[in-house]
Amino acid sequence: MSKKLIDEFVHLKEKEVIKIVKNKLNSNQAPSEIINDMRKAMEIIGNKFASNEYFIPELMYSGEIMKTVTKMLKPKLLSGSEGKENQCLGKVIIGTVEGDIHNIGKDLVVFILEANGFDVVDLGVDVGSKQFVEKIKETKSPIVGLSGLLTVAFDSMKNTIDMISSEGLREDVKIIIGGSQVNEVIKNYTGADAFGQDAMSAVLFAKKWIGV
């Protein structure tokens, strides 16, 4: 574990992070170790976000830094023996529901989930109920995230959850909804198991549901 790398990443020192990663790769350090450090740092960044020390700029910027580092590691990962270097916590299907094309909140949640070790299947935006159902059948993912900014998305969320139930899959999945207007009332209206109002909620619920 490199405390320095974690520290610099937590403080969003992009240039420093890149320099350290470069040095580590040059001295043949295993990419998986670097990824582990980056993930540890992301956990701290996530906690800082949850405690209102960090906000959207920090989350998005950390995503950028993470992306740059991942790009640097990629050739090493492919040539080395470590394909799946990290243990995956679990699968999550996510998408913005039918009639809504907003992706900013969803993309942020995807990034945070991935950074926390989840394998995310991102279906994109304006995703119909059927697509969700098919993906659940195909991947056996135990967690489904439905995103929507518009208030008409509430009905699409409800329709999606209704269809998951009528297909006999409701018992197999936990469902979380997200979006700036969702709340307890909308959670009940749609029949979801939880609602999240910020990017971290999805991670907290997902971890709780899979028992880590």
Added chain:
Amino acid sequence: MKKESNLGKLSEKKFNKNIQNWISPEGVIFNDKKSEKLYKERVNRLKYAIKLEKVPDRVPILLNVTFFPTYYYNISPKLAMYNYEILYQSWKKFLLEFEPDSAPGPHIGSGKFFEILGSQNYAWPGHGVGEEYSFQFIEAEYMKENEYDIFIKDTSDFIVRNYLPRIFKKLKGLKYLISINEMLSGHVSNFIQFSKPEIREGLNFLLDAGNEAAKWGEATKTFKKEIMAAGFPIFGGAVALAPFDIIGNYLRGTRGIMIDIYRQPKKLLEALEIATSISIKMGLSNLRSRSNNPVVYMPLHKGGDDFLSKKQYETFYWPYLKEVILTLIKNGYFVYLFAEGSYNSRLKFIRELPVGKTMWRFDQTDMGNAKKELKDIACIAGNLPISLLITGSTEDVKEYVKNMIKLVSKDGGYIMCNGAGIDKAKPENIKAMIKYTQKYGSYN
């Protein structure tokens, strides 16, 4: 009060003239005596609530609807975006049936216009989103991260040659134009460009778009006159934006601007100066063409509690927003702000504004706290949750209305309004919101 006097007598004079024009709108012939009486009562109610000088007869009611009137009367969003007459008739019908003190006009825009120019930054019914869904903005980096310098150096040139060809597919040809500045000599050689097929094609689409926009404009003008004649004042025809949102929504996208805060803060600050003057121009020039009400509407998107830290807000968001607000006020206008999301940690910034010149509609802000912080500064409104209107019963709405009025209506300075815009909701709940505000909101 001291702050207000700083604005000078000139702006007060402008205010009074603008308010006079609101109360007695030029060119509007009321349908009957009753409509005229209702119109004036409604304007006064709103005016007293904003100015904080006097308590109105009762809590004014503003309904913020987006696609509700069309959904309610079974008109598809597609039809609403392609047939201005049908759209406006549904809006008129809605006002007459629900009778709020005011409601925004249909900000729905024109599908035909989008089509003519091949709009890339909007999805609209049948184009990128189903026919039964509303139009939506498509965020992207329409200004690249390395284009700040071009934007800062010559904004209009950037808009014409870089930005418009990106947001309108049919205006691609404009990127072949030479810089407008180069035409200053008036020499024949600089005009050869207008013989190029790509440029001519783009300009022809612009001419078509202009004709369509004029049709839309005519219909809008008629609609506004008709609803005023029927007794409903217009509240906020002109629109200005927070400079941070201009850059974040239209140019760099959320992700872009948030990362720029870290990677190129100085350039972002320079661009915000420019966006400030753009926003002021938007507010004032809009007003000139849509007179009859002294209110500029400013929806605020990316400055809420969850978006930026306090330090980021006071560096990148507030100073520029404040300048826009103050300039509009100096020109004799009220500013109606919609603070999307929650604004709890921003309330103390609002205290820097002059007394009785702004109205803040909140979305998910703690209203009791807002009243406490702002009661001597600004009128507050909003917060009635969309989830209540969609899922609640009329009894739930009644309770909410009763409690909210008790909590924040004391001494005026409060307007009953929903938080997020209404697309779909139970009509009986909207009626209950109005009925019980009339019942419990009386100051007499």
